[in-house]
Amino acid sequence: MAQQEDLDFTYTTIDKIFRLSMGETGDYSGAKYDGDFSMSLEEAQKAKHKFIADSLNIKEGSKVLDMACGWAPFTRYIVKERGATSLGLTLSQGQADACQKNGFNVIVRDCRTVTPADYGTFDAITCIGGLEHFCSVEEWRAGKQEEVYKNFFKVLYDLLPVGGRYYMQTMTFSKNMLPFEEIDINAEKGSASHVLALMIKEFPGSWLPYGPEMVIDCAKPHFKLISQSSGRLDYIETIGQWRKKFRKFNLKKYWLYLSLVPKLLTNKEFRHQVAVFKVSPNRVCFEQEIMDHYRLVFEKI
Numbered sequence: 055m056a057q058q059e060d061l062d063f064t065y066t067t068i069d070k071i072f073r074l075s076m077g078e079t080g081d082y083s084g085a086k087y088d089g090d091f092s093m094s095l096e097e098a099q100k101a102k103h104k105f106i107a108d109s110l111n112i113k114e115g116s117k118v119l120d121m122a123c124g125w126a127p128f129t130r131y132i133v134k135e136r137g138a139t140s141l142g143l144t145l146s147q148g149q150a151d152a153c154q155k156n157g158f159n160v161i162v163r164d165c166r167t168v169t170p171a172d173y174g175t176f177d178a179i180t181c182i183g184g185l186e187h188f189c190s191v192e193e194w195r196a197g198k199q200e201e202v203y204k205n206f207f208k209v210l211y212d213l214l215p216v217g218g219r220y221y222m223q224t225m226t227f228s229k230n231m232l233p234f235e236e237i238d239i240n241a242e243k244g245s246a247s248h249v250l251a252l253m254i255k256e257f258p259g260s261w262l263p264y265g266p267e268m269v270i271d272c273a274k275p276h277f278k279l280i281s282q283s284s285g286r287l288d289y290i291e292t293i294g295q296w297r298k299k300f301r302k303f304n305l306k307k308y309w310l311y312l313s314l315v316p317k318l319l320t321n322k323e324f325r326h327q328v329a330v331f332k333v334s335p336n337r338v339c340f341e342q343e344i345m346d347h348y349r350l351v352f353e354k355i
């Protein structure tokens with residue numbers, strides 16, 4: 055799985071730039087437009103929060119575990135708008151510091167190893183955009199991907215009561231995914247081989263499930279599927295809106311961009327890692343159906 059240093063690279067490096075662009079508790083996961091792209095990004099993110107909270111029956115007093123909580127957008131929603139209590143977990147120190155500064159109960163903790171002995175059990179659990187990081191390329195190559203997901207569902211099983219619900223959304227590989235051997239950072243720019251190589255560099259330690267079926271199968275002994283929908287097209291729109299916000303002028307933010315220039319000039323690996331500012335590998339992968347994105351609601355049986 056991705057280690058804390060990997061997540062710190064992906065999320066702590068951009069912490070300040072992200073908050074200056076998206077707001078203190080911005081979402082860093084696909085929004086829910088349901089195809090209505092006249093909605094603003096903020097409206098579509100709120101629609102997502104509402105959908106999740108309704109699907110999990112989160113109400114006043116509910117005790118929720120927000121795994122992989124990012125900058126706590128969903129935690130903020132359920133605490134402020136539903137009167138729930140929430141514990142958020144992240145592996146990025148920068149995110150945890152920002153969340154705590156903003157008054158949210160968020161700690162740095164690997165959510166895949168939580169047990170009831172740590173914080174008790176929960177009425178509902180979310181993991182919005184976290185599963186992508188749970189299996190590394192090496193684990194996948196060693197044939198361990200399903201074991202990783204099965205172990206994770208066992209963790210969830212122990213933390214929920216019978217009938218308790220779990221929501222997750224995750225990117226998945228899709229019908230046009232390439233064989234691993236064809237992924238190549240030196241391939242033609244913008245080609246599937248090239249964007250997949252960029253993605254691996256942007257998200258070190260992370261590999262995706264092969265379709266929602268793989269996740270649903272791994273959940274089976276413990277959970278039944280309540281609902282499933284693809285958010286692929288909504289994610290393409292989300293990324294387009296993010297890119298506008300990342301570019302929008304803000305003196306402090308542009309100063310931070312400038313401070314990256316020396317490293318950019320001297321470090322080839324870093325140049326690959328931040329090539330995402332020019333082309334969004336995720337967006338190309340969604341457009342070419344190399345990847346899809348799924349929202350899944352499960353219930354413990």
Ligand SMILES: C[S@@+](CC[C@H](N)C(=O)[O-])C[C@H]1O[C@@H](n2cnc3c(N)ncnc32)[C@H](O)[C@@H]1O
Pocket residue numbers: 056061065080081082083121122123124125126127143144145146149163164165166181182183184187188
């Ligand atoms: C794409 S962001 C999603 C953040 C947030 N849920 C949202 O929707 O904005 C992925 C998050 O997963 C967290 N993460 C990845 N692996 C984790 C793990 N094993 N334990 C806890 N958090 C993890 C990262 O630290 C980051 O906060």
